[in-house]
Amino acid sequence: xxxxxxxxxxxxxxxxxxxxxxxxxxxxxxxxxxxxxxxxxxxxxxxxxxxxxxxxxxxxxxxxxxxxxxxxxxxxxxxxxxxxxxxxxxxxxxxxxxxxxxxxxxxxxxxxxxxxxxxxxxxxxxxxxxxxxxxxxxxxxxxxxxxxxxxxxxxxxxxxxxxxxxxxxxxxxxxxxxxxxxxxxxxxxxxxxxxxxxxxxxxxxxxxxxxxxxxxxxxxxxxxxxxxxxxxxxxxxxxxxxxxxxxxxxxxxxxxxxxxxxxxxxxxxxxxxxxxxxxxxxxxxxxxxxxxxxxxxxxxxxxxxxxxxxxxxxxxxxxxxxxxxxxxx
Numbered sequence: 301x302x303x304x305x306x307x308x309x310x311x312x313x314x315x316x317x318x319x320x321x322x323x324x325x326x327x328x329x330x331x332x333x334x335x336x337x338x339x340x341x342x343x344x345x346x347x348x349x350x351x352x353x354x355x356x357x358x359x360x361x362x363x364x365x366x367x368x369x370x371x372x373x374x375x376x377x378x379x380x381x382x383x384x385x386x387x388x389x390x391x392x393x394x395x396x397x398x399x400x401x402x403x404x405x406x407x408x409x410x411x412x413x414x415x416x417x418x419x420x421x422x423x424x425x426x427x428x429x430x431x432x433x434x435x436x437x438x439x440x441x442x443x444x445x446x447x448x449x450x451x452x453x454x455x456x457x458x459x460x461x462x463x464x465x466x467x468x469x470x471x472x473x474x475x476x477x478x479x480x481x482x483x484x485x486x487x488x489x490x491x492x493x494x495x496x497x498x499x500x501x502x503x504x505x506x507x508x509x510x511x512x513x514x515x516x517x518x519x520x521x522x523x524x525x526x527x528x529x530x531x532x533x534x535x536x537x538x539x540x541x542x543x544x545x546x547x548x549x550x551x552x553x554x555x556x557x558x559x560x561x562x563x564x565x566x567x568x569x570x571x572x573x574x575x576x577x578x579x580x581x582x583x584x585x586x587x588x589x590x591x592x593x594x595x596x597x598x599x600x601x602x603x604x605x606x607x608x609x610x611x612x613x614x615x616x617x618x619x620x621x622x623x624x625x626x627x628x629x
Contacts, residue, residue: 307334307335307336307375308335308336308337308339308376308377308479308480308512309333309334309335309358309374309375309376309480309512309514310333310334310335310373310374310375310378311331311332311333311334311354311358311372311373311374311375312332312372312373312374312375313330313331313332313371313372313373314328314330314331314332314354314357314369314371314372314373314374315328315329315330315369315370315371315372316328316350316353316354316357316362316367316368316369316370317329317367317368317369317370318366318367318368318586319365319366319368320366320586322584322586322587323586323587324586325584325585325586326535326536326585326588327350327353327367327536327585328350328353328354328357328536329350329535329536329537329585330371330372330536330537331350331354331372331533331536331537331538332538332612333531333538333541335480335512335514336512337479337510337512338506338510338511338512339512339513339528339529340506340512340513340515340526340527340528341512341513341514341515341527341528341529341530341531342515342516342517342522342523342527342529342530342531342544343514343515343516343517343530343531343533344517344518344520344523344530344531344532344533344559345518345532345533345534345539345559346518346534346559346578346582347518347582348582348584348585349533349534349535349536349582350533350535350536350537350585351484351516351533352402352484352485352516353536354516354533355399355482355484355514355516357369357374358374358376358381358397358482358514359389359392359393359397359399359482360381360384360386360389360393361399369382376392376396376397376480377479391425394421394424394425394472394473394475394476394478395425395476395478396478396479396480397478397479397480397481397482398472398473398474398475398476398478398480398481398482399473399481399482399483399484400466400469400470400473400481400482400483400484400486401469401484402484402485402488403488407469408457408465408468408469409457410456410457410458411456412456413453413454413455413456414437414441414452414453414454414455414456414457414460414468415434415437415438415452415453415454417468417472418437418440418441418453418468418471418472418475419433419434419436419437420433421472421475421476422436422437422475422476425475425476426476434453436475437453437471437475438450438453440471440474440475441453441467441468441471443471443505444467444468444470444471444474444501444505445467445497445501446464446467446468446471452464452468462494463491463494463497463498466486466487466494466498467498467501469486470486470498470501470502470505474505474509474511477509477511478511479511479512480511480512480513480514481506481511481512481513481514482513482514482516483502483513483514483515483516483517484516485516485517485518486498486502486515486517487499487517487519487522488517488519495522499522499525499526502526503526506526513526515527520548520559520560520563521563523544524544524548527544528543528544529541529542529543529544530542530543530544530547532547532553532555532556532559534555534582534593534594535582535583535585535588535593535594536585537593537609537612537622538612538620538622539553539555539556539594539612539621539622539623540552540553540555540556540619540620540621540622540623541612541619541620541621542618542619542620542621543618543619546618546619547619548560552615552619552621552623552626553621553622553623553626554594554598554599554600554623555578555594555597555598558576558577558578559578561576562576562577562578578597579597579599580596580597583596590606590607591605591606591607591608591609592605592606592608592609592610592624593609600625602624602625604624605624609622610622610623610624
């Protein structure tokens, strides 16, 4: 029986590594993060920073080998998911914890209709008969704004637009009213109007179902709109974590400031103002630089950064940062 905790999800010093031909890849390297019931927490960072690997670690969906857990805990309502057996994780997925995957065209099975795939969720997790599961599938598609759901259940993923496929993924993820939703780039590759609809849909369903959401994205605009707290990741580590408004108003880490200044501003003139950039690229987690991993790209690096990485420390109430300058300023 699940016991409700004030911290629905508590990730503690999680280390998810991969053995590769190029060496050990520390994709998630000592991450700690909490999510409370009904809370929306954003995780941001460039591609290759470990955001998706962290989400897949929570659901136990990484291939092992080459992946393995080198340490840490993933506590869901005080139970460590890393100790769950495969059949226990299967019962958990889609029921207590669901995930919206980054690319619905690859997440949905192309040889089965939308109805078949959505029905299966109700049949497996709620033990409904075929007819009742079909009606629930139609009702769920209607709830997420899919037009003519009675017709759409008979269609295949390739027959739907990108926005419709994403709505189907959200319907599948929320079918069993999960306590926690992992949303991995839910608005990627969608046009602006569809992005706004998906954000509005997630917000409305969150309010209705009181579902906690871990939102993984590189879109800081989406983060500003719907999250309560934000964690900024780089090379498998959290660089900064703070309430959303605090992070946007007064970021402490140079990497966070770099991400924020790279966003186009609505009041900026196209002719007179260009976007800034963070120089360099995210290093491979299988070939990380010594010391502080962001040091080669950091415009504010000091001598100690080349030798030693700073710990993630509380610089002010509720605001943690891993930076030698910011933590002791």
